[in-house]
Amino acid sequence: MSLLTLEKAGLGYSSKAVLSNVGFSIAAGDFLLLAGANGSGKSTLLRSLIGALPLVQGKMDSPPGLRIGYVPQQLSLPAFFPVTVQDVVTMGTWRGSKDGHNPGRAEADQALTQVGLEKRRAQSFAQLSGGQKQRALLARALVSNPDLFVLDEPISGVDEAAAAVILKILAEKASAGVAVVMVTHQPLALADLATRALLVHKQSVEEIPVAEMCSLEGVARLWA
Amino acid sequence: MGLIEDFDLYWELFATSFLASIVVGVVLPQVGGMMYLRRESFVGIAVPQFAAAGVALGLFLLPWFPSLQESFLDHGHPPLDYLLVFAAGAACLSMLLFSIVLKRQRGEPGALLAGAFATAAALAILFLDGSPAGNNLAETVLRGAVLLLDEHGLWLLTGVCLLTMIFIMAARRSLLAIAFDCDNAIAMRLPVAWLELAQMMLFGLAIGGGVMTVGPVLVFGLLFLPPLAASALASGLRSFQILLSICGLLSVLAAWPLSIEFDLPYGPSAVISAAALTLLCLGLGRLQRRA
Numbered sequence: 001m002s003l004l005t006l007e008k009a010g011l012g013y014s015s016k017a018v019l020s021n022v023g024f025s026i027a028a029g030d031f032l033l034l035a036g037a038n039g040s041g042k043s044t045l046l047r048s049l050i051g052a053l054p055l056v057q058g059k060m061d062s063p064p065g066l067r068i069g070y071v072p073q074q075l076s077l078p079a080f081f082p083v084t085v086q087d088v089v090t091m092g093t094w095r096g097s098k099d100g101h102n103p104g105r106a107e108a109d110q111a112l113t114q115v116g117l118e119k120r121r122a123q124s125f126a127q128l129s130g131g132q133k134q135r136a137l138l139a140r141a142l143v144s145n146p147d148l149f150v151l152d153e154p155i156s157g158v159d160e161a162a163a164a165v166i167l168k169i170l171a172e173k174a175s176a177g178v179a180v181v182m183v184t185h186q187p188l189a190l191a192d193l194a195t196r197a198l199l200v201h202k203q204s205v206e207e208i209p210v211a212e213m214c215s216l217e218g219v220a221r222l223w224a
Numbered sequence: 225m226g227l228i229e230d231f232d233l234y235w236e237l238f239a240t241s242f243l244a245s246i247v248v249g250v251v252l253p254q255v256g257g258m259m260y261l262r263r264e265s266f267v268g269i270a271v272p273q274f275a276a277a278g279v280a281l282g283l284f285l286l287p288w289f290p291s292l293q294e295s296f297l298d299h300g301h302p303p304l305d306y307l308l309v310f311a312a313g314a315a316c317l318s319m320l321l322f323s324i325v326l327k328r329q330r331g332e333p334g335a336l337l338a339g340a341f342a343t344a345a346a347l348a349i350l351f352l353d354g355s356p357a358g359n360n361l362a363e364t365v366l367r368g369a370v371l372l373l374d375e376h377g378l379w380l381l382t383g384v385c386l387l388t389m390i391f392i393m394a395a396r397r398s399l400l401a402i403a404f405d406c407d408n409a410i411a412m413r414l415p416v417a418w419l420e421l422a423q424m425m426l427f428g429l430a431i432g433g434g435v436m437t438v439g440p441v442l443v444f445g446l447l448f449l450p451p452l453a454a455s456a457l458a459s460g461l462r463s464f465q466i467l468l469s470i471c472g473l474l475s476v477l478a479a480w481p482l483s484i485e486f487d488l489p490y491g492p493s494a495v496i497s498a499a500a501l502t503l504l505c506l507g508l509g510r511l512q513r514r515a
Contacts, residue, residue, distance in 0.1 A: 016456035033253075050407060050410060051410050051413075052406075052407045068412075070407060072407060072408065077404065077405055078261075078263060080455065080464075081404055082454070082458040082459070082461060083460060084459060084460040084461075086460070086462050087461050088404075090406075091400070091404065094397045094398070094412070094414075095412050095413065095414070112432065116439045122459070124459060141410075144412070206272075208424065216454075
């Protein structure tokens with residue numbers, strides 16, 4: 001089942017397209033890697049997928065009520081915000097779930113346990129390490145039971161243990177039929193999980209075999 | 225004549241102003257707190273100045289409304305409803321312009337806001353210069369002489385602040401989600417654009433109403449100092465929002481004895497109280513973190 005389809009889309013800011021003629025679709029259960037050199041337009045693509053940037057041209061279709069769980073780079077969030085880990089995860093409950101049931105404290109606690117932060121719920125979000133912050137943000141996305149996860153470099157600057165927790169949860173979700181779109185600079189670490197790969201380059205997006213992206217030659221091509 | 229011994233007399237004289245100070249002490253820190261969380265406190269520096277320029281423009285244009293001017297000159301009651309349109313209009317317009325310009329990221333935001341502040345201050349002076357009828361009124365308002373507020377002014381201020389507070393409380397979750405991570409709020413399909421527009425309008429109304437009735441000095445102080453104090457002690461969002469109003473309330477209450485005992489203008493006295501409280505909270509916050 002297709003969750004999201006882009007057709008001949010131009011993506012960018014105001015009327016200026018950073019990426020042109022973008023076309024691909026995301027189906028349930030896809031684990032899609034998104035890679036490209038710095039400044040190639042990965043974040044533009046990600047922000048367009050979640051609806052933060054209107055399309056410059058073309059169209060994007062998705063079923064009504066599609067639920068997106070977004071995990072930004074933890075560095076993009078304000079460090080001074082007086083917010084506990086519990087507060088951050090609870091933000092994910094602030095829209096009802098698919099079946100009309102409003103997730104609450106129990107679901108937030110469950111998500112915290114899933115990411116291994118149950119003992120840090122009362123701690124300030126700002127005081128967490130990079131990996132812990134990323135896990136808290138994943139818990140926020142988990143709470144609302146999304147159809148599609150969109151993640152911006154969730155394992156960059158994160159220790160191996162935290163990266164393993166994040167990837168394990170995403171693999172479980174993908175096998176349960178949830179789609180995952182992940183921007184990464186570490187495709188080699190994701191070779192076993194990814195089912196599709198998109199390379200963002202030359203002002204457009206090209207689908208390439210996963211084996212090609214998740215190989216040393218592929219990585220060399222990414223940074224070329 | 226002391227405050228305690230002659231409390232009844234002071235109450236009779238200043239009850240309206242006292243109640244107005246409580247209203248702004250509770251509500252304006254909530255407005256400033258949201259600006260703080262949105263990393264837009266610097267916008268709040270220029271907005272009250274634009275509201276003051278709006279008041280000055282309203283006074284400058286007063287001769288075009290002869291019945292209002294006549295009533296003002298005869299009875300000394302300022303046409304507050306009329307002036308609110310100018311104060312809130314200027315505040316909302318400036319917030320809208322800042323939002324557009326800052327989103328386009330043209331130029332250094334600090335310089336832009338400093339330039340806007342200077343322009344608004346100059347406009348206020350120029351408009352007042354051409355408005356002899358309102359010069360004295362504007363002078364006392366700009367100095368934060370809240371003691372001159374009449375009952376109609378109190379009702380107007382309370383209405384505006386109540387509307388703003390209801391909005392903040394009703395949309396609390398969505399506003400906090402947008403302030404923390406706007407992209408995630410959009411991904412969650414929250415009505416971000418509408419909420420931001422409503423927030424801009426109501427905050428403009430509250431700041432405009434505050435500037436017009438209690439003056440920009442007190443508005444500045446209550447927008448910026450309580451969020452600093454609250455963030456030093458708060459562990460989470462709920463405690464931050466509760467502390468905002470407690471700090472604002474303590475500041476406006478502490479200023480009354482200070483203002484009466486030492487015969488000081490009330491607005492600046494409240495700001496000094498807020499500054500002292502902020503320093504105390506920053507110190508306590510530091511001790512708390514060490515412990």
